[in-house]
Amino acid sequence: MPxxxxxxxxxxxxxxxxxxxxGACSGFTERxxxxxxxxxxxxxxxxxxxxxxxxxVAALKPGMSRQQVREILGTSLLNDVFHSNRxxxxxxxxxxxxxxxxxxxxxxxxxxxxxxxxxxxxxSEEEFVATLDTRKKSGKVPTLEASEDELKKYAPKxxxxxxxxxxxxxxxxxxxxxxxxxxxxxxx
Numbered sequence: 024m025p026x027x028x029x030x031x032x033x034x035x036x037x038x039x040x041x042x043x044x045x046g047a048c049s050g051f052t053e054r055x056x057x058x059x060x061x062x063x064x065x066x067x068x069x070x071x072x073x074x075x076x077x078x079x080v081a082a083l084k085p086g087m088s089r090q091q092v093r094e095i096l097g098t099s100l101l102n103d104v105f106h107s108n109r110x111x112x113x114x115x116x117x118x119x120x121x122x123x124x125x126x127x128x129x130x131x132x133x134x135x136x137x138x139x140x141x142x143x144x145x146x147s148e149e150e151f152v153a154t155l156d157t158r159k160k161s162g163k164v165p166t167l168e169a170s171e172d173e174l175k176k177y178a179p180k181x182x183x184x185x186x187x188x189x190x191x192x193x194x195x196x197x198x199x200x201x202x203x204x205x206x207x208x209x210x211x
Contacts, residue, residue, distance in 0.1 A: 065119065072100045072114040075128050077147045080140070083130070087137040092130060099130070108132040112142070124154070 075096055082095050092110070099110035112128040128142035146154070 069117045073097045073112050074114050075112050075145055077145045080145050085137050
């Protein structure tokens with residue numbers, strides 16, 4: 024046995040404990056690796072850019088001013104200093120369990136007026152919202168109307184009719200309003 028362990032026996036105990044702990048960890052890791060592989064970490068939803076809908080693209084007409092285009096589409100994501108007559112609208116969304124979506128629309132100006140636009144086929148707002156809803160549909164729609172029998176359960180009783188009449192006219196229980204109010208400011 025080395026001399027250091029004879030002078031400091033606690034160091035020997037620590038070395039033995041560390042060796043045993045490392046041996047136990049390797050067996051633990053191998054057994055649970057398959058279970059941990061099934062667990063996926065939460066990935067943050069990343070949305071970048073401007074969502075441009077089919078309805079917004081349909082509202083664009085050549086000859087519109089830059090301000091009119093900005094009112095319809097919003098401020099563009101990319102403004103190139105070297106191409107001041109071009110605005111790029113880029114939209115990306117990355118969500119866990121769903122394929123990433125990416126769409127581009129480029130708007131070209133001739134001076135201050137819209138010349139043309141080109142880009143991907145844009146979804147309508149309704150189609151886009153449908154892609155965001157990843158909840159499973161049950162297919163069963165609840166009934167939204169009550170039957171006559173169900174309404175009879177909640178019909179007011181004779182004693183409740185008087186209480187309902189009092190609730191219907193709350194002004195009967197309030198004191199009368201004063202004829203005049205005091206002035207808001209003190210007289211000068």
